[in-house]
Amino acid sequence: MLIRATALRRRVRGMRRRLREARALARAFQWPHRPILAHIIPTRRCNLSCTYCNEFDQLSHPVALEEVRRRIDRLAELGTSIITLSGGEPLLHPDLEAIVRHIRAREAIATLITNGYLLTPALIDRLNDADLDSLQISIDNVTPDEVSKKSLKVLDRKLRWLSKHALFDVTVNAVVGAGSSNAEDALTIARRAHDLGFRSTVGIIHDGKGQLRPLGEREREVLRETVRLERSVFSFERYNRFQETLATGARYDWQCRAGSRYLYVCEDGLVHYCSQQRGNPGVPLADYTQEYLKREYATVKACAPYCTIGCVHRVAMIDDLRERPVETLQEWFGSPGSSAGLPRPVRVLVRLLVTGPERRFVRGAARRMLGI
Numbered sequence: 329m330l331i332r333a334t335a336l337r338r339r340v341r342g343m344r345r346r347l348r349e350a351r352a353l354a355r356a357f358q359w360p361h362r363p364i365l366a367h368i369i370p371t372r373r374c375n376l377s378c379t380y381c382n383e384f385d386q387l388s389h390p391v392a393l394e395e396v397r398r399r400i401d402r403l404a405e406l407g408t409s410i411i412t413l414s415g416g417e418p419l420l421h422p423d424l425e426a427i428v429r430h431i432r433a434r435e436a437i438a439t440l441i442t443n444g445y446l447l448t449p450a451l452i453d454r455l456n457d458a459d460l461d462s463l464q465i466s467i468d469n470v471t472p473d474e475v476s477k478k479s480l481k482v483l484d485r486k487l488r489w490l491s492k493h494a495l496f497d498v499t500v501n502a503v504v505g506a507g508s509s510n511a512e513d514a515l516t517i518a519r520r521a522h523d524l525g526f527r528s529t530v531g532i533i534h535d536g537k538g539q540l541r542p543l544g545e546r547e548r549e550v551l552r553e554t555v556r557l558e559r560s561v562f563s564f565e566r567y568n569r570f571q572e573t574l575a576t577g578a579r580y581d582w583q584c585r586a587g588s589r590y591l592y593v594c595e596d597g598l599v600h601y602c603s604q605q606r607g608n609p610g611v612p613l614a615d616y617t618q619e620y621l622k623r624e625y626a627t628v629k630a631c632a633p634y635c636t637i638g639c640v641h642r643v644a645m646i647d648d649l650r651e652r653p654v655e656t657l658q659e660w661f662g663s664p665g666s667s668a669g670l671p672r673p674v675r676v677l678v679r680l681l682v683t684g685p686e687r688r689f690v691r692g693a694a695r696r697m698l699g700i
């Protein structure tokens with residue numbers, strides 16, 4: 329009975345969330361100079377010390393709740409759609425639920441990236457109450473090694489708790505590349521995630537500067553198989569041309585929108601391009617204006633061709649879609665110059681929203697329905 333009630337609540341919340349995600353996407357299409365995604369760092373401290381990581385320390389104090397709230401307010405004023413708590417390990421922050429509540433009160437989508445070690449059923453329930461939208465748990469290997477202790481062996485119990493209690497979306501992120509000793513681990517982890525009803529993503533581990541190390545043949549095959557587990561044609565994770573290209577060691581040409589569509593706000597409240605480009609532009613969030621958002625939208629980043637940072641790539645994909653919808657979809661589905669390879673639901677949407685004679689009417693109706 330309890331399990332059925334949880335499943336029903338999860339479904340209702342999931343439907344409300346899909347609606348908010350559709351609204352966020354529509355806003356991203358409507359306003360090109362508003363941030364789609366911001367990562368904020370409520371604490372730099374981490375309870376682990378993965379050897380490939382340059383994003384943590386073991387002594388920082390958590391940022392005071394009032395200061396985190398001020399930063400969330402500023403991001404909301406800039407029109408940010410999704411605010412992600414990252415770190416360090418955000419579960420170490422003593423006011424985590426209050427922070428999540430504040431993000432939701434400002435009508436942004438609230439997400440969280442964690443190593444999962446501190447999850448308990450009681451904490452999952454509190455995150456449900458705070459109306460968290462989504463949690464990403466990162467798992468690097470099947471058994472702990474000297475590089476990383478984020479292991480399926482250790483974290484499987486946490487995954488089972490999430491499966492039983494969480495009303496929010498759960499994504500398990502596996503990795504291939506530098507520092508990951510067994511390529512098959514990513515596939516094992518992704519399959520376990522799908523068995524438990526979660527989504528999975530796979531990242532290519534970057535080096536200390538956020539840059540690429542080419543993958544071996546088996547690692548590339550594992551990357552492909554892991555991505556294929558995601559079945560929905562509406563999931564951005566399926567379209568990973570950037571990873572396919574980078575995995576061979578080749579450069580990938582794209583326009584990074586960091587500093588505009590994506591913001592990284594460090595523990596000191598400064599806006600940086602991303603975790604690997606701290607200091608650029610390094611402006612206090614309180615002083616970050618529309619002018620910066622416009623300027624950075626167009627700034628060419630020299631680090632882009634070999635960048636593996638998936639969330640910034642995916643944000644940029646939205647602008648590719650916005651600026652060249654048909655060509656972008658054709659590229660994603662591997663049929664440049666032809667729409668024949670697009671799945672039927674995608675073709676219907678393209679006709680309704682982009683190419684069909686009724687597109688203006690349909691777009692207007694969709695905007696009204698989504699309240700933008």
Ligand code: SF4
Nearest residue numbers: 374376377378381443
């Ligand atoms: S758990 Fe995450 S933040 Fe902590 S050391 Fe590992 S990769 Fe870095």
Ligand code: SF4
Nearest residue numbers: 584601602631632635
């Ligand atoms: S390309 Fe963009 S996301 Fe990647 S490292 Fe450079 S600034 Fe960061």
